[in-house]
Amino acid sequence: MINIENTLLSGQCFRWKEIDNKFKGIIGNKVYILEKNLDIKDDKVLFNYFDCQTDYNFMNKEIIKRCPLLKDTILNKKGLYILRQDPWEVIISFIISQNNNIKRITKLIDSLCKNYGTKIIDDDFSFPSVKQLENVSEEDFRKLGFGFRARYLVSAINFFKDVDMENFSKKSEKEKEQDLLSICGIGNKVCDCILLYGFHHTSRFPIDTHMKKALSGKFKDLDYKNLNELAGLTQQYIFEYTRENNGKD
DNA sequence: CACCAGGCCGTGC
DNA sequence: GCACGGCATGGT
Numbered sequence: 001m002i003n004i005e006n007t008l009l010s011g012q013c014f015r016w017k018e019i020d021n022k023f024k025g026i027i028g029n030k031v032y033i034l035e036k037n038l039d040i041k042d043d044k045v046l047f048n049y050f051d052c053q054t055d056y057n058f059m060n061k062e063i064i065k066r067c068p069l070l071k072d073t074i075l076n077k078k079g080l081y082i083l084r085q086d087p088w089e090v091i092i093s094f095i096i097s098q099n100n101n102i103k104r105i106t107k108l109i110d111s112l113c114k115n116y117g118t119k120i121i122d123d124d125f126s127f128p129s130v131k132q133l134e135n136v137s138e139e140d141f142r143k144l145g146f147g148f149r150a151r152y153l154v155s156a157i158n159f160f161k162d163v164d165m166e167n168f169s170k171k172s173e174k175e176k177e178q179d180l181l182s183i184c185g186i187g188n189k190v191c192d193c194i195l196l197y198g199f200h201h202t203s204r205f206p207i208d209t210h211m212k213k214a215l216s217g218k219f220k221d222l223d224y225k226n227l228n229e230l231a232g233l234t235q236q237y238i239f240e241y242t243r244e245n246n247g248k249d
Numbered sequence: 250c251a252c253c254a255g256g257c258c259g260t261g262c
Numbered sequence: 263g264c265a266c267g268g269c270a271t272g273g274t
Contacts, residue, residue: 011255012255094255097254097255097256098254098255098256098257099253099254099255099256099257099269099270100254100255100256100270100271100272101253101254101255101272101273102254102255103254103272103273104254104271104272104273105254105255107272108271142270145270145271145272146270146271147269147270147271148257148258148268148269148270148271149257149269149270150270151258152257152258184257184258185256185257185258186257187256187257187258188256188257189255189256189257190255190256190257193255206255207255208254208255208256209253209254209255209256210254210255211255239255
C-alpha cells in the first residue's frame with residue numbers, strides 16, 4: 001500500500017508541504033490536504049496521481065533480488081510510489097532543478113506559481129500553464145532568481161507553446177526523448193526525470209551527482225542498465241539510500 | 250575563502 | 263566522441 005509521506009518526500013515533486021502532520025498540495029486547480037494514512041482508493045484523481053493500480057510489492061521483491069543492498073531502504077521507505085504528475089510541471093521543475101538543491105528548487109517553483117499561476121485561494125496558486133508563461137522574458141526569470149536557467153525556461157516554453165501535450169504524450173518514448181533533448185537546457189538527466197516522473201516511463205534511470213557517486217561506490221556492482229521497468233523505482237531507492245546516509249560512503 | 254546543490258552549454262581537441 | 267570551464271544563487 002502507498003505511503004503518502006515516503007512518496008511525497010522522495011524528491012520527485014516539489015510542491016507538497018508538510019503542515020500539522022498532513023500534506024498540502026495542488027493537483028490541477030484543486031488544493032488537497034491529505035492525512036498521512038488516508039485511504040485514497042475512493043478518489044479517482046488521487047488514485048491516478050499516486051499510481052495506486054501498480055503492484056509495488058512485486059517490484060520491491062524483484063529489486064531486492066537484484067540489489068540486496070537496498071533491502072533496508074526499501075523496508076524503511078515502504079510505499080514509495082512513482083507519481084503520475086502533470087508533464088508540463090515536471091518539465092519546468094526539473095529544468096529548474098539542475099545544479100540546484102531541493103530547498104531552493106522548491107522556493108523558485110513557489111515563486112513561479114505565485115507570479116504567473118492562477119490564484120486558487122489565499123496563498124495557493126496553480127502551476128502556470130504554457131500560455132501563462134509564453135510572454136515571460138529571460139530577464140523576468142532572472143529577476144526572480146532563476147539565474148542561468150532563465151534562458152532554458154524560455155527555450156522550453158518556446159518549444160511547447162505550439163505543442164498539444166496530449167498529442168506529445170502519445171508519441172513514443174524515443175521520440176519524446178529526441179524532442180526533449182533538442183531543447184536548450186534539457187540534457188540526459190533532466191530528460192530522464194521528465195520521462196520518468198512526467199510520462200511514467202519507468203525504465204528511465206536518472207543519474208545525478210548523488211547517483212554518480214553511489215554507482216561508482218557502494219553500488220558499483222549493480223547492473224543498472226538492465227533493470228528494465230524496475231529502473232525508475234530502483235533509482236529512487238538508491239537516491240533515498242544516499243540521503244539516509246547523508247552522502248557518506 | 251572554498252565547495253556543493255537531483256546539470257547543461259559552448260568550446261576545443 | 264570526451265574533457266573542461268563557466269554559469270546564478272544560497273547554504274555550509
